[in-house]
Amino acid sequence: MTETTKPRRAQILDSASRLFSERGYHATSMRDLAGDLGMQGGSLYAHISGKEELLIEIVNVASRQFDEALFTLRDVQLPADEKLREAMHRHIRVVADNMDSATVFFHEWKHLSPEAYARVTGWRDSIDAFYRELITRGISEGTFRADLDPRMTAYLVLSAVNWAYTWYRPGGPLTPGDVADSFADMLLGGLRSEIGSTA
Amino acid sequence: MTETTKPRRAQILDSASRLFSERGYHATSMRDLAGDLGMQGGSLYAHISGKEELLIEIVNVASRQFDEALFTLRDVQLPADEKLREAMHRHIRVVADNMDSATVFFHEWKHLSPEAYARVTGWRDSIDAFYRELITRGISEGTFRADLDPRMTAYLVLSAVNWAYTWYRPGGPLTPGDVADSFADMLLGGLRSEIGSTA
DNA sequence: CCTACCGATCGGTAGG
DNA sequence: CCTACCGATCGGTAGG
Structure with a gap:
């Protein structure tokens, strides 16, 4: 039925x-x-039942996908750098596999009614917290540089994985995994060569 | 008059x-x-004259600000890492000083009429090209790692500086310069400590 | 800059 | 799932 x-x-x-x-x-x-x-x-x-129901459901499905991708990683035992790479893989994959709903998620959530709006804000905060905790653990493990600010570091990682919704094209030459590895390599190792650092 | x-x-x-x-x-x-x-x-x-005139003008003002900030840097003689840092300073400053119009710029440009739409697309492409050329020169200078993909590197930098429109709060504890330096430090030097690299 | 108005279109409903 | 319709609101105009 x-x-x-x-x-x-x-x-x-x-x-x-x-x-x-x-x-x-x-x-x-x-x-x-x-x-x-x-x-x-x-x-x-x-x-x-109405137009807003569609927006709510699209946003809910998208946020559930991010949730499932990242929070199953929370208790996995991995060095912080490998865990960050895996999180970026999963995060970008969700964006890449759901370009439409991810775009709606990032652009239209402010048009939700107060309750649905609050739910999205809460989700955002918990994703931020996930990355901040990962960074913090990596610092105390000694995997990450001790002078990192976990909040700024999380913003940098989130910028990279979220902004992909504006430029990534599914079916193009790059798989989501290519993008994640490329970003993770640059973030973890830095852009500067060993020889040429001037600042 | x-x-x-x-x-x-x-x-x-x-x-x-x-x-x-x-x-x-x-x-x-x-x-x-x-x-x-x-x-x-x-x-x-x-x-x-009408509603769209407002949107066009807001977007034009914003893109002119990005233009002026970055293209005056084009012919400045600086090592690529310092130039990248300066570009990020200027880019984030434009976002931070124009949070409203930057948000409109990033979210609403797709609602422009075809001509104005094409202009924005052209601007985006030229900003992308600016960063890609900067990276390419840095690689051939030896300042940046030889295995970087300039296109992906430019996407990573643009992610960081553009995504700031979603979280930066003017008047908060961080100046635009703080954000730019923090991001530039992390991007140039990498997140990993010397001792703890596992991957 | 206001009042009064235009045709068009909106989200949604009734009844079938 | 369609036809026909509702009140509300939209961007914009005329005339002052």
Whole structure:
């Protein structure tokens, strides 16, 4: 009974993710969305309760993906540098595998109602905390430089993995793993050569 | 004669930058904007030709600031690592000093008409090229590691300086220069300590 | 800069 | 899932 409506709902969410990411939430009308699915505007409401439900669900699915990717890594026993590399792999993979909903997630969450908004803010904080704790442990282990500021370091890592939503193109020459390894190599080892440092 | 209308236009642009960055372009109505300035909706059209003119001007001002900050650095004679640090200083300063219009710039440019859209795309490409050339020169100078991919390196630097629009808070404990130095230190020198490298 | 208004479009609903 | 419709609001204009 719910098995026939579920795929239709999934189709609606896919279309909504794409249109919201391309045009923005407010610039996408319910008639745009219905047209993309070959139906009339009013027909959507047989499957969903309203426009905001779509935004909430897209954002929730995206944040759940980040959650699952990173928090299963929390208690894994690995040196901090390897763990950071693995976290970046997973983080970029979520972005790359969900370009549309990730874009919606990063751009449209401020249009959520207060409760849903607070949930997203909480998620963001917990991701920040995950990276800060990883850095802090790496410093006390001696893997990372002792003079790092965990907060700034976490911002730098998050910049790299999150900003990928603006430029990464799935199906292009780079896999998400290529990107993660390249960024991790540069972040861990630094850009400067051994010989030529001047500052 | 134009001297009395110019400040009013500037006020409208400031309000529009703030409202567009907080609520988004399409979610901000002209009546919201007028109300923020203590006037009626229709009165705005004595000063501007339409809503999109505001978006175009905000985005143009922002991109001009990035242009001026970076392209005056192009022909400065400096080792690549110092030049990269200086570019990051300037780039982050533009973001930090224009949080509202930078946010509009990053989020709302896709709502521009085709011509204005193409201009922004062109600007983005030229900023990318600026950083890629800087990296390439640094590699051939011997300042940067020979195994760097200039394209990926430029993406990493741009991630760091652009993503600041999401978390930086002017008036907080960190100056734009603090952020730039912290990021530049980490990027140039790497996160790993000398002793504890495992990978 | 205001009042009053325009046509268009919005999200959503009723009834089938 | 469609047709037909609702009140509300949109960007913008006319005339003053």
